Amino acid sequence: MSDIRKHYFLDEYCIIASERSKRPSDLVSEKTERVAISNCVFCSGNEDKTPPATAVYKNGDVLEDKQDVHVTGWDVRCIPNLFPAVSPTPAKIEPSDWQIDAGFGYHEVIVETPVHGRTISDLSDHELALLMRAYKDRVVHYQSQTGIEYVSLFKNWGERAGASLEHIHSQLIALPLLPPLLRREQDVIQDIKKCPYCDIVEKEENSERFVYENADVLAFTPHFSIAPFEVWILPKQHIDHFANCADEVMRSLGDAIRFVISRYDTILDSPSYNYMFYQIADGSYHLNVRIQPVLATRAGFEKNTDIYINTVSPEDAASYLREQ
Numbered sequence: 001m002s003d004i005r006k007h008y009f010l011d012e013y014c015i016i017a018s019e020r021s022k023r024p025s026d027l028v029s030e031k032t033e034r035v036a037i038s039n040c041v042f043c044s045g046n047e048d049k050t051p052p053a054t055a056v057y058k059n060g061d062v063l064e065d066k067q068d069v070h071v072t073g074w075d076v077r078c079i080p081n082l083f084p085a086v087s088p089t090p091a092k093i094e095p096s097d098w099q100i101d102a103g104f105g106y107h108e109v110i111v112e113t114p115v116h117g118r119t120i121s122d123l124s125d126h127e128l129a130l131l132m133r134a135y136k137d138r139v140v141h142y143q144s145q146t147g148i149e150y151v152s153l154f155k156n157w158g159e160r161a162g163a164s165l166e167h168i169h170s171q172l173i174a175l176p177l178l179p180p181l182l183r184r185e186q187d188v189i190q191d192i193k194k195c196p197y198c199d200i201v202e203k204e205e206n207s208e209r210f211v212y213e214n215a216d217v218l219a220f221t222p223h224f225s226i227a228p229f230e231v232w233i234l235p236k237q238h239i240d241h242f243a244n245c246a247d248e249v250m251r252s253l254g255d256a257i258r259f260v261i262s263r264y265d266t267i268l269d270s271p272s273y274n275y276m277f278y279q280i281a282d283g284s285y286h287l288n289v290r291i292q293p294v295l296a297t298r299a300g301f302e303k304n305t306d307i308y309i310n311t312v313s314p315e316d317a318a319s320y321l322r323e324q
């Protein structure tokens with residue numbers, strides 16, 4: 001049996017086609033061999049191989065916009081991307097019909113630990129709290145820059161998820177526009193004048209899709225899941241953006257992310273994955289995190305229709321993720 005499911009509040013659809021009832025082990029993909037790179041540019045000791053850091057977290061302090069590339073002994077290090085998608089000083093362009101602007105923006109890499117080969121599951125509470133603090137600081141910093149409308153914060157882990165380097169890191173791309181996906185959500189939310197995410201928290205907290213919770217956040221496999229084992233994490237209280245998110249809620253978000261990744265590592269044999277933060281500082285949006293292991297390919301049907309076929313029902317996925 002398959003069923004067509006609608007997004008909680010957008011006019012979007014996915015198809016849950018779990019008739020072949022795949023077990024997690026059927027989805028484990030062949031691993032590309034990971035080779036530790038002795039001269040990894042993100043490793044401690046190789047600070048001179050990257051552009052100067054934009055922020056360095058060290059012993060509980062943050063050193064910002066230091067031009068000294070040799071700050072060593074750091075815990076989290078933020079650097080401009082070597083191959084940026086956008087630039088704060090884009091080259092001047094001749095206007096054309098289809099171009100809206102030069103490629104203005106900021107593209108930063110957040111190196112999550114000085115130690116090569118560690119994963120999110122390996123981070124201690126203290127390290128995780130520091131990483132979440134860095135996430136918040138950097139997003140709030142770029143959100144306040146002139147001309148910036150949206151800050152995309154995401155992590156790619158593993159080759160299939162688009163990570164070119166093994167050393168764990170996240171990326172931040174600050175854009176001069178609000179992406180259509182976020183704008184569509186914002187339009188609906190402002191129209192219905194009630195936060196649909198608050199409603200989702202209430203309903204999914206006691207549903208068969210429940211995965212994990214702590215004092216501040218809920219993790220669940222969404223009824224509308226576009227990828228096998230997709231998980232959403234929502235603050236239980238209404239919070240629109242990191243700028244308005246208390247430190248303990250940030251820590252709780254990190255705790256839930258680590259729980260989900262650890263469960264992926266166990267039941268799906270450390271798959272490639274992406275996680276993404278969605279937020280708008282407009283009072284009405286509800287901050288959320290979406291985590292998707294990369295177990296399927298976006299193929300012809302998906303590209304043709306923007307409707308995803310998911311071969312694992314979110315109800316089954318949640319039962320595997322909960323079991324310990």
Ligand SMILES: [Zn+2]
Pocket residue numbers: 040041042043044115116117167
């Ligand atoms: Zn490294």
Ligand SMILES: [Zn+2]
Pocket residue numbers: 195196197198199237238239285286
């Ligand atoms: Zn809400």
